[in-house]
Amino acid sequence: MSPTRTSDQPPVRTLSDLAKIAGVSAGTVSRALAGNSLVNDATRDRIVALARAHGFRPNQMASSLRRQKTDVIGIVIPLGHDQRQQISDAFFMTLLGHLADALTERGYDLMLRRVLPDRDEDWLDRFIGSGMIDGVIVIGQSDQLERIEEAAANFRPMVVWGDHAQGQQHCVVGTDNRLGGKLAAERLIAGGARHIYFLGDVSAVEFAARFAGATDAAEGHGVAITPLTNHLSADRLEAEVAGNLDRPLGPGDAIFAASDMLAVAALARLRTRGIDVPGTVKVIGFDDLPFAAQTSPPLTTIRQDIRAGAFAMVDRLMRRLDGADAPSIVLPPTLVERGTA
Amino acid sequence: MSPTRTSDQPPVRTLSDLAKIAGVSAGTVSRALAGNSLVNDATRDRIVALARAHGFRPNQMASSLRRQKTDVIGIVIPLGHDQRQQISDAFFMTLLGHLADALTERGYDLMLRRVLPDRDEDWLDRFIGSGMIDGVIVIGQSDQLERIEEAAANFRPMVVWGDHAQGQQHCVVGTDNRLGGKLAAERLIAGGARHIYFLGDVSAVEFAARFAGATDAAEGHGVAITPLTNHLSADRLEAEVAGNLDRPLGPGDAIFAASDMLAVAALARLRTRGIDVPGTVKVIGFDDLPFAAQTSPPLTTIRQDIRAGAFAMVDRLMRRLDGADAPSIVLPPTLVERGTA
DNA sequence: CTGAAAGCGCTAACAC
């Protein structure tokens, strides 16, 4: 009892094929299958049954073209500040998973596109103008703020995950990174830190904000802070962290990693070097990804509510698709106290 | 110098709008923009420049409809055997990331769809028949083998990640799970295990094969093996693992987790209970996800080469799109010896 | 080398 074509009859590929078989017009079949307007119950049932029997499914491209609506949301991940960062970055992937959940719930499909803005400066407008998507979600601002602002000026149904800056026009959902950075530094300082090493790539706006927040706190307490550039590409991450932490480290030194991935790599490196965490050096991460609770010691970190963020993005996007105005939203980060700081 | 419309001239939305401005026909614009056939170099350059100046981009829906080709590959993740499993499952997400890399390289976009087969038995044919995609990649067979086989009979450009069984018709790329299970059990047995606890949901074919392989090895050595059902949904995982490991555990007992996620949760639970790993109880995982090297002790696990798998899937899909025949491929798992077994 | 014309498969007025 398969829902597909039961035998090798003349294949039914179009609405009018079906219409012919059913002895009605294509318009009626269209209406019947849409369940939409006032079609005679009997004819509708007959048509629907026929469609099932022949495994017929209306062509979405034709439908989209005609309706000027695709029911697809584009998801784009610009890999600008770090070409080699994997799209498989754990944070983005987690966010994507929740976006998929939220959009599926609303009846939208997802069109995923990975772009290298350095090689294609038209990346965003090209996607928007393609006609393939009703709206777009940008995951991460990378170093593409200008281009995003420009696009937002001409295209409403766009929501961006990232940092909210003064005067920024595009609709952004994200964590208060500056506050998060402050919370992290304060936690380390309360634990006795006199020198904080910040692990992360400050050329990405979100990371820059985290560093700025940490700097605020450090300066307020007369604590030194040093940025150590670390990229996120899987292949270089470990070596870079090792290199950056290959310095005399003792009591009073602490590490603020801009992401949990980085923090975990730092933990591994410190263990290798025989430096006790949190006894000698304290470590704090950022994100609170699922594995953060499972490291040893379990990672103290700044939590971003990824699921709430994803749902907020979709909510705003839907409102913008309806022509309403949906403002940016900044989510509060929270300190998750575990075993490393 | 933005590539978008420079001012508020009458907007250029269609090929013929641009044709009018350029003083040529729509056909010529189409050819010029496609860079395709023999268009006068001068006219082509003029048209391309005009298109840039007006921020014109051809509508992909119309193009797809006309060409009967979308340049989009559908990626579908059936969540059958575990409704609450997140799409954010770390393994699937990693695979997805690599698929995105491979497909982008070939000029394809990805259409992502998450489905609950239990609620929609037509999930696969519906996607295939939608006309939105040129081919489809199914990530994970879940408990949907029959439906996948059925669909494969009528639709060539489909590749599935999963387990390869005798007589299976659809093109599948995956790891030799049975061998992987065997390797895992043998490693534990060589370490002195007399009783292996298998953590995982045997109703998914891939996990069942891992269990079968482990059982082969255990029986061959006169070692006991007990399956402990654990789902993969993020919310239940921890509690279930805790419950399942809440039994007397001592020397001679060992744990084979069907995924690294499960293994890490087991590690955390054993630590909580004060059971030394690998001193008292040995633990081995499956997958070798990026974080596996970073746990403490670092996780011994069975490695699946996810990147190679993703590229193999895309390779086979491309061949099938070209009408060629691309057979299934079974990738060899490898034991990664680290600190837990 | 370029223009004209015919659709791709569907939907939505507008008739009846």
Place this chain on the structure above:
DNA sequence: GTGTTAGCGCTTTCAG
């Protein structure tokens, strides 16, 4: 309630 008609925006013969 249902049929008819006119496109959605693009590509591609077929002429010239």
